[in-house]
Each structure stands twice: as structure tokens, then as C-alpha cells.
Amino acid sequence: MPQPFDFELTTERFRVFGTDLANLWHEGGLHRIVGGREVRIESSLGGVDVEPLDDETRAVILKLLGAEFDLNAFAPPDPVLTPIVEQLRGFRPALAPDPFEMLVGAITAQQISLRAAFAVRNRFVERFGVRAEQAYAFPTPERVAPAAEEELTAVGFSRRKAEYVLTLARADLDHTALAALPDEDVKAELIQLPGIGEWTADWFLARHLARPHAWPAGDLALRYAVSDFYAEGRMLTIPETRELGTRFAPFENLTAHYLLVAHRSPG
DNA sequence: ACCCAGGCATTGG
DNA sequence: CCAATGCATGGG
Numbered sequence A: 001m002p003q004p005f006d007f008e009l010t011t012e013r014f015r016v017f018g019t020d021l022a023n024l025w026h027e028g029g030l031h032r033i034v035g036g037r038e039v040r041i042e043s044s045l046g047g048v049d050v051e052p053l054d055d056e057t058r059a060v061i062l063k064l065l066g067a068e069f070d071l072n073a074f075a076p077p078d079p080v081l082t083p084i085v086e087q088l089r090g091f092r093p094a095l096a097p098d099p100f101e102m103l104v105g106a107i108t109a110q111q112i113s114l115r116a117a118f119a120v121r122n123r124f125v126e127r128f129g130v131r132a133e134q135a136y137a138f139p140t141p142e143r144v145a146p147a148a149e150e151e152l153t154a155v156g157f158s159r160r161k162a163e164y165v166l167t168l169a170r171a172d173l174d175h176t177a178l179a180a181l182p183d184e185d186v187k188a189e190l191i192q193l194p195g196i197g198e199w200t201a202d203w204f205l206a207r208h209l210a211r212p213h214a215w216p217a218g219d220l221a222l223r224y225a226v227s228d229f230y231a232e233g234r235m236l237t238i239p240e241t242r243e244l245g246t247r248f249a250p251f252e253n254l255t256a257h258y259l260l261v262a263h264r265s266p267g
Numbered sequence B: 001a002c003c004c005a006g007g008c009a010t011t012g013g
Numbered sequence C: 001c002c003a004a005t006g007c008a009t010g011g012g
Helices: A007-011 A055-064 A081-087 A099-109 A114-128 A149-153 A159-169 A175-179 A183-191 A198-207 A220-230 A238-248 A252-264
Strands: A024-026 A029-034 A037-044 A047-049
Touching (some): A007 A037, A029 A055, A037 A055, A081 A252, A099 A159, A099 A198, A175 A183, A198 A252, A220 A238, A220 A252, A238 A252
Antiparallel strands (some): A024 A029, A029 A037, A037 A047
């Protein structure tokens, strides 16, 4: 793992909103299924300790823990961000290595609290995923595609969201081609799918593709954070938040994550 | 019993 | 083009 890296800060996300059965915090380590096998990731001397791993598994773990972010180039551009970046030194935004997991996860989180979203998501994972030891493999599109809409509403999705998830599971997206497109083209492609709006597409860019300029201006928590840090608490509109984000180029993605963490962990 | 929470699509002006 | 509305669950 490139330095700097703070394991506790990077994995905070998997503890603070409750349990995530597919990225399970268990007895001080992070458990995830990679290639059908459960991997336990622990902190060790500021690095990451994992069992002997094949190259593909290693690549997934590195992606999960945000290895591709260029923290050394991330220089805070203003007095607001300077102490935040210093205090959160080594924080790498955790990513969703699997695009289907990212999109379904975003759909669960639309409109409702993250606690509620994780409750629904975990029931979905239990119902359609496969358990290894402690953790579950996040459901694959193939396992979800044949489901009936009622099986999805049964785990807590609204009827509308159940349709979105089923459409997505049956969509047969070319994620390799998608990943080769520039940011705006990725968004344009994704937004054509029902249930995927700009917010979801922005988070896909940010937390799956790790695009440096991704900036989920529609995100309520990010709007609160930006409003408190940069507008003296006056709630900024989505367009205002989007415009303000441009000053952080080319580190909008990292900035969004740092502001979010700083805002929910004051002091 | 409300109200809000890391949206989105649909409908009506 | 913008405003209003319904949706699911969980915590306050």
C-alpha cells in the first residue's frame, strides 16, 4: 500500500453507519469475499497485513482501500482544508471494487438514511449473496436477475427501487468499456438506466472508478459539510455546491471525502 | 404519531 | 422549464 495510509481512518466507513455484511468489520479486521474466498485485512505497522494472496486478490484489496488515490499530490488549497487534511493524514477513501455493488448500494441509499440503507442492503445481501465464513459475497447480477419483484420488496426495497435493481441485474453492462470513458460520458451512459440519476452516477465515478474530479454535489451530507465549512452554515443549493467544488480541482473526489469525514467526526 | 434521512421518476403547471 | 408528490426503513 502506498504511503501515507491510515487503516483506521480508511475503514471508518465500514463501522460508523452500522454493519455491512459484504465488507464486514469483525474483531478488528475487515472481511470481504474476493474470488470466492474470504479475506481478512488487518492493520500492521501502518501497512496492510493480508494472507498470501494472488495478484488479482491483491489488486481488489488495494482498490478497496483506496490505493490509487494520489495523497502525496493532494495539497490543501485553503485554510479550511489545511487542518482537515493534516488531521486525517493517511485517510484513503474506501472504494467499491464491484460496480454492481456500487450501483445497488447507491440505490439503497437514495433518499433514506444510511442506517436504514444498510439495513435494507444487508437483508438483500443475506437473501441473494453467498456466505463464506463471517462475511457474504455481495450478490452478483446473475443471482439477482431471475428474482421476482416481490423478493426485493420483501427485503425492504420500495417497489420502484425493486424495479431499478432488477433492471440493473438484467442490464448486461460493459463495465470495461464504461471505465474507459471520460467522466461525463460515464454519467451520460449510467443516467439512461432507470433509477440512476446524477447523484448515483457521481458516486459511481467517485467510489468505484476513483475519478479525481468526481464531486457528488447533489449529496445531502456533502451539501451540509460544504455549507458548514464554506458558507457559514447557509444551506447551499446543488448548483452552488457543484460550482464551489471546482476550486478543488483536480482533487474534488478526495476533497469531498475529507470534508464528509471531517464533518461527521468534528474535533 | 410524527419528521427527516448521503434521490428519483412521474405528473401537472 | 420548475414545483409538487410518493416511496421504503430506521432513528430521534
